[in-house]
Amino acid sequence: PPSSLPSPTVAPDRVTVHFINRDGETLTTTAKEGESLLEVVVNQNLSIDGFGACEGTLACSTCHLIFEENVFQKLDAITDEEMDMLDLAYGLTDTSRLGCQVCVKKAMDGLTVQVPMEVADLRKGLEVGKQSK
Amino acid sequence: MGLSCGCVCWKWGSPLRRWRPDGGLAGFSKLLSTAALAPQICIVGSGPAGFYTAQHLLKHHQLAQVDIYEKLPVPFGLVRFGVAPDHPEVKNVINTFTQTARSDRCSFYGNVTIGKDVMVEELEQAYHAVVLSYGAEDNRILGIPGENLSGVYSARAFVGWYNGLPENRDLKPDLSSETAVVLGQGNVALDVARILLSPLDTLRKTDITEGSLAAIACSRVKRVWLVGRRGPLQVAFTIKELREMINLPGTRPLLDSADFTGLGDAIKDVPRPRKRLTELMVKSALETPGEREAGRWASATKEWGLKFRRSPLEVLPAADGKQARGVRLAVTRLEGSGESARAVPTGEMEELECGLVLSSIGYRSLPLDPSVPFDPKLGIIPNSLGRVQGVPGLYCSGWVKRGPTGVIITTMNDSFDTAQSVLEDLQSGVLNLSDTKEGFKSLRSVLHSRGVHPVTFSDWEKIDAAEVARGKLAGKPREKIVDLQEMLQLIGH
Numbered sequence: 335p336p337s338s339l340p341s342p343t344v345a346p347d348r349v350t351v352h353f354i355n356r357d358g359e360t361l362t363t364t365a366k367e368g369e370s371l372l373e374v375v376v377n378q379n380l381s382i383d384g385f386g387a388c389e390g391t392l393a394c395s396t397c398h399l400i401f402e403e404n405v406f407q408k409l410d411a412i413t414d415e416e417m418d419m420l421d422l423a424y425g426l427t428d429t430s431r432l433g434c435q436v437c438v439k440k441a442m443d444g445l446t447v448q449v450p451m452e453v454a455d456l457r458k459g460l461e462v463g464k465q466s467k
Numbered sequence: 468m469g470l471s472c473g474c475v476c477w478k479w480g481s482p483l484r485r486w487r488p489d490g491g492l493a494g495f496s497k498l499l500s501t502a503a504l505a506p507q508i509c510i511v512g513s514g515p516a517g518f519y520t521a522q523h524l525l526k527h528h529q530l531a532q533v534d535i536y537e538k539l540p541v542p543f544g545l546v547r548f549g550v551a552p553d554h555p556e557v558k559n560v561i562n563t564f565t566q567t568a569r570s571d572r573c574s575f576y577g578n579v580t581i582g583k584d585v586m587v588e589e590l591e592q593a594y595h596a597v598v599l600s601y602g603a604e605d606n607r608i609l610g611i612p613g614e615n616l617s618g619v620y621s622a623r624a625f626v627g628w629y630n631g632l633p634e635n636r637d638l639k640p641d642l643s644s645e646t647a648v649v650l651g652q653g654n655v656a657l658d659v660a661r662i663l664l665s666p667l668d669t670l671r672k673t674d675i676t677e678g679s680l681a682a683i684a685c686s687r688v689k690r691v692w693l694v695g696r697r698g699p700l701q702v703a704f705t706i707k708e709l710r711e712m713i714n715l716p717g718t719r720p721l722l723d724s725a726d727f728t729g730l731g732d733a734i735k736d737v738p739r740p741r742k743r744l745t746e747l748m749v750k751s752a753l754e755t756p757g758e759r760e761a762g763r764w765a766s767a768t769k770e771w772g773l774k775f776r777r778s779p780l781e782v783l784p785a786a787d788g789k790q791a792r793g794v795r796l797a798v799t800r801l802e803g804s805g806e807s808a809r810a811v812p813t814g815e816m817e818e819l820e821c822g823l824v825l826s827s828i829g830y831r832s833l834p835l836d837p838s839v840p841f842d843p844k845l846g847i848i849p850n851s852l853g854r855v856q857g858v859p860g861l862y863c864s865g866w867v868k869r870g871p872t873g874v875i876i877t878t879m880n881d882s883f884d885t886a887q888s889v890l891e892d893l894q895s896g897v898l899n900l901s902d903t904k905e906g907f908k909s910l911r912s913v914l915h916s917r918g919v920h921p922v923t924f925s926d927w928e929k930i931d932a933a934e935v936a937r938g939k940l941a942g943k944p945r946e947k948i949v950d951l952q953e954m955l956q957l958i959g960h
Contacts, residue, residue, distance in 0.1 A: 383523065384879045387563065391556035396876050418707040421740035422874065452880045 349438050352446040353399075355382060360446075367440055371433035371447065372397045382449055390434035392416060395423035397433035400448040409436055425450040505530040505572075506893055507906035509594040511581045511835070513537035514544020515878045516600035516865020518564040523886035525572055528893065532572050534594070534907050538580040539633070540922040540954045541930060542568070544602055546875075548632045551658045552673035553665065555944065560875060568924045574907060577922035578955070582836040584919045585910060591860055593909045595898045596889050599839065599848060599855070599863040600882070603830035603871040609650065613782030614826075617641060618791035622649065622659050622827035629662055629679040631947035636678070641790075642686035644822020648794050650779050651827030652695035653703035657712055659825050660691040664718050664769045674944045688823060690721075691771045694794075696778040696810040698801055699726055699748055700733065706744045712771065713751050719764035721772030722752035737805070748773075776800065777817065778810055782824055793820045830871035846870065853885030860898060862889055926958040933957055 344350060348364035351374060355361055361381070365374040372386045375397075388394040392415050401409070406429035412420075416435045423430065430450070438445075508524055510517045513535050521533045541547065543561055550557045568575050581587060581601070590597045606623040608614065618641045627635030647663060649656045662670070667684055675683075695702065713720055727749045734745045756764060777796040785792040796817045799810035832848075834841035840849050840856060847870055848855055848863045855861040864885035865878050873881075892898045914921065930948060937946035948954050 381526075383526070383883060384519065384876075387560050387875060387879065388556050389559040389562065391559060393554065393556035393559070394874070394876055396879065414710075415707075417743070418705075418710065421706060421743060422876070424876075424880065426739070452883065 349440060349443045349445070351438065351442070352444075353380060353382065354446065354448045356449050356451055365438040367438055369438050371399060371436050371438065373434075374438065375433065384452075385449075386434065392419050392432070392434070395419050395432065398423040398425075398430060398450055399433045399436070400425075400427050400450055401429045401431060402446065403429055405442065405445060406431070408441075423450070424452060504900055505532050506596065506898065506900060507531075507594045507904040508533045508889065509590050509597045509906070510535045511587075511590070511597065511599050512544065512601035512865070512867075513542040513575065513577070514600065514602050514865065515546060515560065515564075515875050516602065516867075516882050517544070517598075518542075518560075518567055519879045519882035520598050520600055520864045520886045521573060522563070522567045523883045524889060525567065525570060527886070527890055530572075531893075532574075532906055534574045534576060535568070536579050536581055536590075537575065537577045540578045540951065540958075541927055542575060542577060542924070548627055548630045550630075551626075551662060552629065552675035553661070553669060555673070557875065575922075575924040575927065576907065577927060578960075579914065579919055579921050584917060585914060586838070587836040587861070588838050589910065589913070593904060593906055595860065595900065595902070595904050596892070597861050598853075598885060598889065599835065599861070599867055600865045601832075601835060601867055603832040603846070603866045605831040605833050606826070607829040607831050609779060609826050609828065611779055611781050613784060613791065616782050616784055616791040617789050618644070618822050619782055619824040619826070622651065622655050622825045623830055625659055625825055626655065629675050629683075631676040631949045633949055633951045636949045640682070641823060642682060642688050645687055646690045646692070646819075646821040647688050647823035647825065648819055648821040649691060649693045649825045649827050650794075651703075651829075652693050652701075652773065653827060653829075654705060654708050656693050656825075656827040657704045657708045659827065660693060660771050661708075661712055661715060663688050663691055664715060664771060666717050669716075672942060674938065674947060676947055676949055677941070678949070689769050692774050692819065692821070693771070694774045694777050694779070694796065694819070696776070696799055697808055698775045699730060699745060699773070700737075700741070700805065701801075701808055702744070702748075702773075706740070706747060709744065709747060713747070715771075716763070717767055718769045718771060719767040720751055721770050722748065723772075723774075724752050726773070726775050727752040733804075774819070776810065777819075778812065780816065783818065791822060791824050793818050794824060830866065832867045832871065853881075853888045854892075920960050922955075922958060922960070926960075929958050930954055 344364055349367060351363055351365050353361045363374060363378040363380060372390050375382055375385050384396050387396040409431060416432050420430060420432055508531055510521055510533060517535050521535055524531050524533050543564060546558055546561055567573055587597065606621040620640055624635050624638055625640060628638040628640065649660055670680055670683065730745060730749050734742045776799045778799050779794055780797050781795040782791050783793040783795055796819060797812045798815035798817060800813050801808045802811050803809055832846045842849050848867055850856055850863050850868055853862045853864055853868060855863055862885050864882040869881055934945040934947055938944055
């Protein structure tokens with residue numbers, strides 16, 4: 335049979351997304367086109383500690399995700415408001431975005447994103463970068 | 468069972484495998500006593516640190532019972548009393564905290580003051596582990612003459628006042644002068660400036676208290692200076708809050724171009740967050756505003772500005788000797804650069820006229836109980852990864868552990884870290900579970916005998932419902948009850 339047949343267990347309008355959790359475990363799920371990655375985590379009840387504290391209102395950076403370079407380049411442009419909050423995220427990288435601002439598209443099928451390490455995991459006596467209230 | 472980086476998932480085997488009923492009552496009572504194997508954990512403080520520590524413990528341990536104690540009848544700490552009324556999205560974390568409080572293995576006990584109603588040593592007898600998450604209820608003092616004049620307040624008390632913290636209810640800040648000086652350039656400083664200058668129509672729709680809204684409606688304050696000892700590259704506020712201030716309707720920014728000329732070069736290689744923040748200040752100070760912004764600034768009736776390299780020496784008294792009339796400032800210069808730059812006096816001085824002074828130089832934790840180690844210089848409980856030094860079984864999380872800076876995500880990560888230490892100690896046997904602890908059960912009667920009546924989470928939900936109902940009448944998300952007695956009467960205490 336042709337290798338391009340969709341998997342019979344995934345409905346045709348759903349997009350497969352892999353979240354690499356902080357402990358290295360991959361959480362694989364499906365999403366509806368147009369759902370934000372935060373909505374995916376919430377709707378699929380994925381076990382990612384502390385994800386989405388402000389519930390998608392651009393008032394925190396806890397839905398911070400790291401993308402692969404080629405995927406990152408194709409995402410919709412980042413707004414100043416998103417960048418303002420992303421600037422406060424731990425472990426900020428050049429391919430970081432906030433999950434609440436990235437919506438799933440068909441072309442992203444098979445997307446893999448990394449949940450960044452928290453400060454909690456950098457435990458060898460590293461000084462936390464100070465951020466004022 | 469595995470200890471993997473960042474997450475401990477610790478499941479007991481089925482109790483049936485360990486306790487085989489021998490057919491008689493004795494066997495079944497052994498089965499029932501598996502409840503004795505459940506760790507009893509106590510958390511002191513119900514702000515973000517307390518709740519995130521509880522959340523992590525409950526999620527990663529299938530049997531732990533977590534009791535959260537709070538001195539006020541109402542939970543949530545600074546999320547309720549610190550976050551500005553016009554920042555409701557930041558308060559969305561209350562939803563996840565509410566879920567945690569409602570879970571089977573979590574109990575909330577409000578209206579109980581640890582260190583007064585019950586001592587930490589008594590908690591340690593009742594629980595396998597005690598986590599101190601009580602935050603920073605005080606503020607750093609300026610230590611300058613005139614600090615106690617009328618018209619001088621800590622930003623912490625002012626924030627408590629407009630957010631309905633019962634102890635600040637009677638602050639009655641003097642808002643009768645045109646100019647206010649805020650000492651400090653962090654997000655709290657921006658919050659108080661913004662609340663002082665916001666259009667009333669905006670404030671009216673928030674959960675700001677009725678009393679403070681009425682006072683602000685009569686306010687004559689038109690100008691707020693935020694004064695910092697160091698320069699623009701050392702401001703502690705963040706870009707979202709600055710942007711909000713720049714765009715505040717009815718106001719114009721007063722930024723001295725001399726402070727910002729040439730800064731572009733200095734920030735070429737700094738990390739993106741500092742770079743973008745500085746670029747926004749530079750743009751606002753040096754670039755000609757667009758048509759719309761120019762129009763807004765021209766018609767503005769209120770203004771705010773940043774003064775740099777000024778260190779407060781004295782609050783100057785008016786003729787009556789009781790009221791503040793201005794601040795004397797030392798002009799400083801910077802030695803070093805970046806975050807570690809130091810402000811050094813030049814010998815020059817200036818006076819800044821004002822009738823309201825708000826010191827916004829940091830919150831401060833206080834020692835809770837003589838049996839708990841406390842570092843008065845750093846204002847924290849000495850600890851290593853949340854384990855209190857020298858006291859096994861005692862932990863800390865949040866501002867009392869790290870110091871009073873950071874946003875909610877900082878505290879969240881920190882609390883998960885402490886919870887991790889507790890989980891590790893449960894697994895390794897440092898916390899001895901065969902030592903039976905009864906948790907709240909063993910404290911109930913002693914609290915009662917001391918006249919202490921804990922407020923449960925469903926009691927809080929009654930107070931919550933009353934506040935929301937009253938708010939609805941006024942077109943607000945809630946009308947906070949600011950009187951402790953009124954809160955207690957509402958729930959029949």
